[in-house]
Amino acid sequence: MTDRSPTELESEGVAPAAPSDRAPHAPPDPLAAIHLEDVVKSFGRGDERIVALDRLTLDVAPGEFLCLVGASGCGKSTLLNLIAGLDGATAGTVDTRAPSTLMFQEAALFPWLTVAGNIALALKLRGIPKKERPERIEALLRSVQLAGFGDKRPHELSGGMRQRVAIARAFAQDVDILLMDEPFGALDAMTRDMLHDELERLWVDRNLTVVFVTHNVREAVRLGDRVVLLSSRPGRVIETFDVDTPRPRRIDTPEVSALARDITSRLREEVRRHATDLH
Amino acid sequence: MPPISTDALPEPAGPTLTEEEIAAQRNANVAQNLAGLDALELADRPARGEWLQRAWSLTWPKVAAIAIALSIWQIVVWSGWKPEYVLPSPATAFKALWDGISDGTLLWATWYTLQRAIVGFALAIGVGVVIGGLCSQFKVLRIAIGSMITGLQTMPSIAWLPLAILLFQLTEGAILFVIVIGAAPSIANGLLSGRDNIPPILTRAGRVLGASGWSMFRSVTLPASLPSFVAGLKQGWAFAWRSLMAGELLVIIADKPSIGFQLQQARTLADAPELLAVMILILIIGIVVDSLFFGKIEKAVRKRWGLIDTSTA
Numbered sequence: 304m305t306d307r308s309p310t311e312l313e314s315e316g317v318a319p320a321a322p323s324d325r326a327p328h329a330p331p332d333p334l335a336a337i338h339l340e341d342v343v344k345s346f347g348r349g350d351e352r353i354v355a356l357d358r359l360t361l362d363v364a365p366g367e368f369l370c371l372v373g374a375s376g377c378g379k380s381t382l383l384n385l386i387a388g389l390d391g392a393t394a395g396t397v398d399t400r401a402p403s404t405l406m407f408q409e410a411a412l413f414p415w416l417t418v419a420g421n422i423a424l425a426l427k428l429r430g431i432p433k434k435e436r437p438e439r440i441e442a443l444l445r446s447v448q449l450a451g452f453g454d455k456r457p458h459e460l461s462g463g464m465r466q467r468v469a470i471a472r473a474f475a476q477d478v479d480i481l482l483m484d485e486p487f488g489a490l491d492a493m494t495r496d497m498l499h500d501e502l503e504r505l506w507v508d509r510n511l512t513v514v515f516v517t518h519n520v521r522e523a524v525r526l527g528d529r530v531v532l533l534s535s536r537p538g539r540v541i542e543t544f545d546v547d548t549p550r551p552r553r554i555d556t557p558e559v560s561a562l563a564r565d566i567t568s569r570l571r572e573e574v575r576r577h578a579t580d581l582h
Numbered sequence: 583m584p585p586i587s588t589d590a591l592p593e594p595a596g597p598t599l600t601e602e603e604i605a606a607q608r609n610a611n612v613a614q615n616l617a618g619l620d621a622l623e624l625a626d627r628p629a630r631g632e633w634l635q636r637a638w639s640l641t642w643p644k645v646a647a648i649a650i651a652l653s654i655w656q657i658v659v660w661s662g663w664k665p666e667y668v669l670p671s672p673a674t675a676f677k678a679l680w681d682g683i684s685d686g687t688l689l690w691a692t693w694y695t696l697q698r699a700i701v702g703f704a705l706a707i708g709v710g711v712v713i714g715g716l717c718s719q720f721k722v723l724r725i726a727i728g729s730m731i732t733g734l735q736t737m738p739s740i741a742w743l744p745l746a747i748l749l750f751q752l753t754e755g756a757i758l759f760v761i762v763i764g765a766a767p768s769i770a771n772g773l774l775s776g777r778d779n780i781p782p783i784l785t786r787a788g789r790v791l792g793a794s795g796w797s798m799f800r801s802v803t804l805p806a807s808l809p810s811f812v813a814g815l816k817q818g819w820a821f822a823w824r825s826l827m828a829g830e831l832l833v834i835i836a837d838k839p840s841i842g843f844q845l846q847q848a849r850t851l852a853d854a855p856e857l858l859a860v861m862i863l864i865l866i867i868g869i870v871v872d873s874l875f876f877g878k879i880e881k882a883v884r885k886r887w888g889l890i891d892t893s894t895a
Contacts, residue, residue, distance in 0.1 A: 448616045
């Protein structure tokens with residue numbers, strides 16, 4: 304990219320694109336849990352500037368399970384960082400109307416602490432008094448079916464169990480919005496299926512709003528109320544799919560497969576658009 | 583949010599099940615699936631052997647290695663390459679060691695030397711932690727003296743001795759100076775590399791949990807740097823011990839007949855068995871402190887962190 308002039312970059316969609324290019328969206332919902340309007344995020348300066356998100360607009364309703372899918376470079380992780388407040392937008396509005404927390408593909412547990420210690424740290428950083436912690440830790444571990452595993456160290460658990468500890472740690476923050484960045488991407492298919500059931504149960508029980516980023520379109524259709532497809536480089540909303548299949552769903556039913564097929568072919572179109580990028 | 587629908591479930595067996603009961607049953611199934619999976623994932627790791635067997639398997643290779651080394655020594659002596667008063671046999675050397683221990687001279691020597699080692703190493707930890715901490719906190723400082731710290735580490739501590747003697751004369755101060763200058767760079771570097779090697783995901787996780795500034799340093803940065811810090815301490819000890827020996831050889835303090843003093847005296851008197859006995863003592867102390875003290879700490883940290891493959895250990 305270094306040998307291109309800024310004007311060339313602009314002609315490739317960094318500058319305002321034609322209105323028809325934009326995904327149609329409803330007027331801002333005053334009750335949205337997350338409200339994103341014309342969000343721009345770029346990294347670097349001058350010739351090196353990379354636009355990760357370009358005027359992205361999206362509302363997430365309270366209690367909604369929203370899945371974001373897109374090819375590499377669609378700025379999914381960047382978007383979650385913005386919503387979580389770990390990073391600031393270059394331009395536009397990022398409005399989160401409830402406390403949120405972020406989970407990663409890796410459980411990111413602290414290896415020097417036990418399972419209980421990891422959750423205790425989250426409680427401590429929230430200012431929960433020491434004597435209240437053990438009871439809460441027990442309850443949180445029970446909620447992810449890991450009662451009795453508090454004394455284990457992260458490396459003694461399987462990948463799926465570690466992710467459940469990470470979920471419990473996220474719940475320890477007592478948030479309403481859970482942002483998940485490909486949380487099950489590194490797990491085997493069977494564990495992933497079971498964690499889908501588990502996450503769905505927790506989402507209902509705790510009345511959470513979930514924004515779930517994934518590469519896996521079937522996973523998105525299995526879990527989401529809505530699946531939002533993002534374009535790549537720069538990231539923007541291309542299309543939104545409502546998932547009408549009633550819950551509980553399974554990942555291998557024809558309804559899920561049919562919608563996943565539609566979304567995948569739309570995603571492939573988007574990937575093909577970049578076929579000439581390297582030439 | 584749509585309520586849990588039961589459409590995808592088979593017809594309930596009896597008409598008495600309410601929607602809540604079906605949902606509860608479903609949740610129970612989810613829990614049971616996970617419990618089963620967990621049990622399979624954590625299936626027995628191979629049991630470790632009996633304590634005695636483990637101890638033996640750790641001991642015999644060491645014993646064998648020592649036996650081989652002593653045999654080679656003995657063979658060289660037998661070959662007549664050097665006369666016995668220059669190169670005595672292992673038996674003579676160990677007898678001198680035993681005599682030195684039983685009459686107390688080597689015990690006192692060890693006591694004086696270890697006192698210096700402890701004081702000097704403690705000072706080195708203080709200096710190393712302050713320098714390493716400041717460098718990891720302030721980038722300018724790191725750029726300014728980061729490479730110099732590594733440079734100091736490679737400088738033989740004996741090269742500092744003439745200066746130390748000029749500055750402190752033949753005193754404890756001169757010896758402590760070379761210990762600190764020998765060991766502190768390793769300790770500072772251990773801290774710095776610990777800080778550099780914190781997986782970014784852990785720092786991000788800390789930020790997500792609401793840590794920042796001091797709480798981030800205390801709850802994430804410090805514990806995350808621990809393995810490298812311990813490695814730095816271990817290396818620092820090796821440098822401190824070498825510097826101390828060099829210092830004691832040149833800085834003789836009459837009322838403190840330390841190990842270095844005994845070594846120097848044995849050379850002056852051409853007492854080869856005594857000289858070898860002191861060398862063996864230096865080696866033993868070095869090994870004992872390194873493996874029994876620092877080795878144990880390092881292993882405990884690595885085990886806690888899951889950096890040791892327990893299935894084969």
